[in-house]
Amino acid sequence: MTVSISVFCPTDCFRLEPGVRLRPVPELGHCLAYTPARPALHRLNPSAWLLAELADGRPLAAIAADFGEAMAEIGGEAKLSDVEAALVGLIELGIVGKLATPATEGSQNA
Amino acid sequence: MNPRLTAPPKVAISITEACPLSCKHCYGDCGREARPAELSIGEWREAIARLAADGVISLHIEGGEPLLKPGFLDLLAEASRSMFTMVRTHGTLIDAAMARALRDAGVGRVLVDVMGATGPTHEWFTGAPGSFDASVAAVRHLVACGVATDMLLILTRQNAPEVQDLLDLAAGLGAERVGVLRLYPLGRAKRIWQEIALPLADQMRTLGALRVPAGLTLMQSWHPNDHNCCWQSAAVIANGEIVGCPYLREYVSHGNLRSTTLLEAWRTAPLWQVLRAGAVERSCPDCSAAEGSHGGCRATAYAWHGRWTAPDPFDVTLNDGVDLSVLPDRLLPA
Ligand code: SF4
Ligand code: SF4
Numbered sequence: 054m055t056v057s058i059s060v061f062c063p064t065d066c067f068r069l070e071p072g073v074r075l076r077p078v079p080e081l082g083h084c085l086a087y088t089p090a091r092p093a094l095h096r097l098n099p100s101a102w103l104l105a106e107l108a109d110g111r112p113l114a115a116i117a118a119d120f121g122e123a124m125a126e127i128g129g130e131a132k133l134s135d136v137e138a139a140l141v142g143l144i145e146l147g148i149v150g151k152l153a154t155p156a157t158e159g160s161q162n163a
Numbered sequence: 164m165n166p167r168l169t170a171p172p173k174v175a176i177s178i179t180e181a182c183p184l185s186c187k188h189c190y191g192d193c194g195r196e197a198r199p200a201e202l203s204i205g206e207w208r209e210a211i212a213r214l215a216a217d218g219v220i221s222l223h224i225e226g227g228e229p230l231l232k233p234g235f236l237d238l239l240a241e242a243s244r245s246m247f248t249m250v251r252t253h254g255t256l257i258d259a260a261m262a263r264a265l266r267d268a269g270v271g272r273v274l275v276d277v278m279g280a281t282g283p284t285h286e287w288f289t290g291a292p293g294s295f296d297a298s299v300a301a302v303r304h305l306v307a308c309g310v311a312t313d314m315l316l317i318l319t320r321q322n323a324p325e326v327q328d329l330l331d332l333a334a335g336l337g338a339e340r341v342g343v344l345r346l347y348p349l350g351r352a353k354r355i356w357q358e359i360a361l362p363l364a365d366q367m368r369t370l371g372a373l374r375v376p377a378g379l380t381l382m383q384s385w386h387p388n389d390h391n392c393c394w395q396s397a398a399v400i401a402n403g404e405i406v407g408c409p410y411l412r413e414y415v416s417h418g419n420l421r422s423t424t425l426l427e428a429w430r431t432a433p434l435w436q437v438l439r440a441g442a443v444e445r446s447c448p449d450c451s452a453a454e455g456s457h458g459g460c461r462a463t464a465y466a467w468h469g470r471w472t473a474p475d476p477f478d479v480t481l482n483d484g485v486d487l488s489v490l491p492d493r494l495l496p497a
Contacts, residue, residue: 092271
């Protein structure tokens, strides 16, 4: 039996880092992401793009559920470990950040 | 045909035509003083805010010398909040304090131009004693404070024997990339074309002999990387003219920022739509495969042939016997 160990705590929540700007380029099937804190322009593939859009302050399970649903709509599937790995990538690039507790409604505008 | 974009994600601006150097080849025919028709810093700030609102996420700023534009650092800081910014400069105004100021303004990358790997060659072009050492020092200062830095060189007869030395110098200084650029028949370069331009075979020989030092990236747009990037290119020069690309500055106007917006011009200017569509008479299959675009650079194609659909003579497979060291009569300055 394989036991998968999450790199994240169940209470970890994820959202775009402050100041990060996403610029979808649907004509080319990617999204550009600008990270002003560490000035760089990144090209996100469609799944990284979707994940970045879903990272709105909710916990991993909620983001992964929406991600899985979106994948199912196009006949694909998403394992939790893949979602985690993609989130790790976005965190390393400074696009998505981890919050210790869920953001309450409206807290991003506070 | 080329990919189609509904709005440009990347824009280049030539923010001023003022420059303390007097390069023999200057494309913008720049001088010490800004020209009266130049957009003011206030007009640029307004225009840049509009660009960001219209979806631009990458802004390349060149001149002239951008650092000479009064209020430039504030404009850079403002732009860098929402756009990846790149600044192209000759570097002579960048000491340690200016390098830190650029970093603190959030610049994404600085590109430092040199015209050789030695003082005498560089300064033959710039006409400014000490300017080579100042440019090299600028790279050192930028790298020391953590700014991603490239060096650029326009390939000419005078500096072709020094390109390898420049790659080695750049690697030693900690630059990330060197861009070797083709010489365009623009501005003052036209007046001395025969003295500085190389035939294509000599250009290719120079590029083919290069050994890229570990850790450095070489950028070059000759075969098999001859792209037709008009499909995604958008540019505005110092007087507000929307030209699509700085290399098209003498051939096109898609409107002026004083009377329209870049997005409006992108959507409506007929010639811009033609250039972006990328209809060309012939394409190099290797370059098309590598670059996803067709026909090579439109500025050099048009300069030599006078047709927007013509083959790019800087590509070995499309050159058709054109001697690039000779300008067409049509382009000779009066
Ligand atoms: S440094 Fe650039 S802008 Fe200044 S004179 Fe030379 S080519 Fe022109
Ligand atoms: S003129 Fe040449 S360099 Fe400029 S956008 Fe067109 S293809 Fe690219």
